[in-house]
Amino acid sequence: MNFVFAASIEVVTGIATLMLVVLGLSIIFGMMRVINLAHGEFLMLGAYTTITATNHGANIFFSILVVAPIVVGVIGLLVERIVIRRLYGRIVDTMLATWGLSLVFIGVVTTIFGNTTEGISSPIGPVTIGNISISGYKFFIIGVTASALLGLWLLLKKTRFGLIARATMQNRDMVAAVGVNSDRIYAVTFALGAGLAGLAGSVLAPIMGIVPTMGAVYVAKAFITVIGGGSAILIGTISASAIFGAVDRITSFATTPVIGEVALLISAIILVRLLPQGITGRFFRGGI
Amino acid sequence: MAHNRRDFLKTLASSSAVFTVGPGLLSTKAFAADDILVGGIHDLSGGLDLYGKPMADALVLAAEEINANGGLLGRKIKLITQDPQSSMQQYTQIAQKVALGDHVAVVMGGMTSSSREGIRPILDKTKVLYFYNTQYEGGVCDRDIFCTGATPAQNLAHGVPEVIRKFGKKIYIVAADYNYGQIVSSWVKKYASDNGGEVIAIDFFPLDVSEFGATIQKIQAAAPDQVFSALVGGAHLSFYRQWAAAGMNKKIPIASSTFSHGQEEVVLSAAESDGIITLASYFESIDSPANKEFLAKWHKRFGADYPVVTEFAAATYQGMHLWAEGVKKAGTTNRMKVIEALETGISFDGPSGRVTIDPQTHHCYWTARLAVCKDKRFDILDVWPDQPPADTQAVCDLTKNPKDDQQYVIRF
Numbered sequence: 128m129n130f131v132f133a134a135s136i137e138v139v140t141g142i143a144t145l146m147l148v149v150l151g152l153s154i155i156f157g158m159m160r161v162i163n164l165a166h167g168e169f170l171m172l173g174a175y176t177t178i179t180a181t182n183h184g185a186n187i188f189f190s191i192l193v194v195a196p197i198v199v200g201v202i203g204l205l206v207e208r209i210v211i212r213r214l215y216g217r218i219v220d221t222m223l224a225t226w227g228l229s230l231v232f233i234g235v236v237t238t239i240f241g242n243t244t245e246g247i248s249s250p251i252g253p254v255t256i257g258n259i260s261i262s263g264y265k266f267f268i269i270g271v272t273a274s275a276l277l278g279l280w281l282l283l284k285k286t287r288f289g290l291i292a293r294a295t296m297q298n299r300d301m302v303a304a305v306g307v308n309s310d311r312i313y314a315v316t317f318a319l320g321a322g323l324a325g326l327a328g329s330v331l332a333p334i335m336g337i338v339p340t341m342g343a344v345y346v347a348k349a350f351i352t353v354i355g356g357g358s359a360i361l362i363g364t365i366s367a368s369a370i371f372g373a374v375d376r377i378t379s380f381a382t383t384p385v386i387g388e389v390a391l392l393i394s395a396i397i398l399v400r401l402l403p404q405g406i407t408g409r410f411f412r413g414g415i
Numbered sequence: 416m417a418h419n420r421r422d423f424l425k426t427l428a429s430s431s432a433v434f435t436v437g438p439g440l441l442s443t444k445a446f447a448a449d450d451i452l453v454g455g456i457h458d459l460s461g462g463l464d465l466y467g468k469p470m471a472d473a474l475v476l477a478a479e480e481i482n483a484n485g486g487l488l489g490r491k492i493k494l495i496t497q498d499p500q501s502s503m504q505q506y507t508q509i510a511q512k513v514a515l516g517d518h519v520a521v522v523m524g525g526m527t528s529s530s531r532e533g534i535r536p537i538l539d540k541t542k543v544l545y546f547y548n549t550q551y552e553g554g555v556c557d558r559d560i561f562c563t564g565a566t567p568a569q570n571l572a573h574g575v576p577e578v579i580r581k582f583g584k585k586i587y588i589v590a591a592d593y594n595y596g597q598i599v600s601s602w603v604k605k606y607a608s609d610n611g612g613e614v615i616a617i618d619f620f621p622l623d624v625s626e627f628g629a630t631i632q633k634i635q636a637a638a639p640d641q642v643f644s645a646l647v648g649g650a651h652l653s654f655y656r657q658w659a660a661a662g663m664n665k666k667i668p669i670a671s672s673t674f675s676h677g678q679e680e681v682v683l684s685a686a687e688s689d690g691i692i693t694l695a696s697y698f699e700s701i702d703s704p705a706n707k708e709f710l711a712k713w714h715k716r717f718g719a720d721y722p723v724v725t726e727f728a729a730a731t732y733q734g735m736h737l738w739a740e741g742v743k744k745a746g747t748t749n750r751m752k753v754i755e756a757l758e759t760g761i762s763f764d765g766p767s768g769r770v771t772i773d774p775q776t777h778h779c780y781w782t783a784r785l786a787v788c789k790d791k792r793f794d795i796l797d798v799w800p801d802q803p804p805a806d807t808q809a810v811c812d813l814t815k816n817p818k819d820d821q822q823y824v825i826r827f
Binding site for chain 2: 130133134137140141144242243244245246247248249251252253255258259260261262263264265333334335336337338340341343344376379380383384385387
């Protein structure tokens with residue numbers, strides 16, 4: 128019984144981690160249609176920011192929840208102003224440019240920190256349930272993910288900015304015609320996506336070995352999940368992450384993490400074959 | 416005599432009148448009379464630089480030491496240092512270059528097993544002696560190479576029975592999913608069952624897996640007496656971190672044959688790494704005059720804040736000295752004569768203890784150690800000197816079959 132409970136926590140954590148990793152990309156790729164191959168590197172930058180801030184004496188929760196998302200958000204803003212804004216609508220060119228960016232980020236971080244593994248320890252101790260002990264940090268991950276989802280939903284659904292942002296992504300010219308500075312909306316939305324990616328990286332930092340190339344592990348999974356989710360970014364992210372994350376973790380329990388990843392990919396292929404427009408192309412239509 | 420001729424040639428060469436005589440005479444003989452060239456091929460950039468840099472530094476230290484003591488056969492050693500940039504293609508090109516272009520007397524280097532297997536045939540063909548100074552999976556059987564690093568059987572033969580005595584019989588293995596991890600797991604299994612222990616499960620992980628939550632729950636459910644880790648690299652480091660975050664480091668002990676080679680103890684906090692048992696041959700904390708002298712020289716040469724002197728660095732330092740002993744004994748740098756001299760079972764008392772060349776396999780007898788990580792340092796608990804390379808000995812006999820030239824896969 129305890130084992131079943133611990134296992135469910137593990138599965139929920141898996142889903143939450145995937146959601147958090149995907150959320151930033153679902154805005155940049157799902158909403159803005161920018162194929163951001165540097166998504167993994169935004170995560171990596173978030174992780175390095177957390178480590179650096181914490182090692183310089185900042186409170187670890189402050190560096191995870193505040194410093195890293197802001198720093199990476201600002202980097203995202205610069206990237207958008209300097210590179211991405213020239214490339215909207217040119218999908219192949221954005222791929223090339225963001226791939227180049229990812230190489231630059233990896234190179235710069237390697238130059239500064241070296242090609243070595245960095246890390247900080249988990250700030251929350253273990254929790255014992257019966258005779259099974261699990262890391263208390265897992266509950267923190269679940270909590271952060273839930274808050275991020277809720278916050279994003281409120282932002283997109285309930286605020287004027289959210290409304291304009293969604294409208295801009297649907298019809299930029301029309302929004303411009305009614306007097307909105309669509310350039311600025313694009314820049315802020317991109318920065319928001321980058322900041323969320325930074326948050327994901329910073330939340331993962333205490334449980335991972337951090338290396339400059341760590342982004343590569345996440346970028347493919349994130350794209351698969353966004354495509355699997357379909358056009359409604361929030362509901363799409365939630366539903367696709369729930370399916371893929373659960374498949375991954377449950378299979379990992381039954382076998383090994385390798386087979387878990389294989390199962391995730393197979394379920395993604397089947398899903399995209401059955402629902403070419405993603406989950407929200409068929410269900411929850413009209414949601415966010 | 417030699418000096419006169421060289422000076423004479425220099426004068427000739429500079430007066431361009433005799434350029435036509437130059438090449439034939441200058442090529443090998445003029446150089447050979449001067450320095451002994453040693454090729455060092457280690458990754459100084461790219462993904463493996465963390466392992467390669469200390470090895471290249473070790474080579475510099477050993478060469479400078481030999482030169483300071485009067486050189487070899489009255490000649491100085493000159494290093495030809497090359498950086499293959501963690502790329503296999505570069506390895507083969509560089510091996511060709513140092514063998515055919517520089518005419519080195521010996522090549523020291525190669526990191527991964529694939530890099531070794533890339534350059535070994537080239538050095539065989541060009542008849543250049545090759546020293547491979549890395550801990551590896553064992554089984555290379557070739558008279559033209561000396562593998563001076565430790566192999567799995569050396570560290571595990573006494574280490575596994577000892578951890579069974581310490582912690583109990585039921586072992587859960589987590590290992591990296593490539594030949595090294597697979598082979599080490601097989602040896603742990605063999606030594607466990609020979610000593611009344613039992614391996615209850617083995618999980619393999621590709622090098623990029625960094626999420627171990629499910630595995631940690633499975634290990635708890637299986638309730639082993641200990642976990643044996645042959646995990647490798649930066650991603651796998653998260654295992655130790657997640658293990659500690661789940662509070663497991665207080666409940667089930669970990670023994671490992673790889674912990675410390677990637678400087679894991681430097682990255683992890685003391686709370687996360689305390690108590691992890693490591694089976695290896697070299698630790699900075701070895702309390703011997705030879706090691707203290709070695710470290711003092713090292714820090715004097717490369718700075719007091721040098722991160723960690725690794726086992727690979729110690730092995731490279733010792734490999735260079737073993738070769739130098741062979742050259743001294745042979746009285747020449749001629750490849751076959753040096754091989755024959757080394758095959759008499761030459762020893763060197765290095766920082767890791769005495770290393771002795773095994774004529775049968777061209778591997779080395781090493782000292783094996785068991786240490787426990789404490790406050791980011793290693794306390795050495797057990798020492799087993801002169802461990803034979805039993806794994807390679809089981810399949811390879813170069814005294815009986817000197818023409819053998821292959822890497823055996825050791826089967827169980």
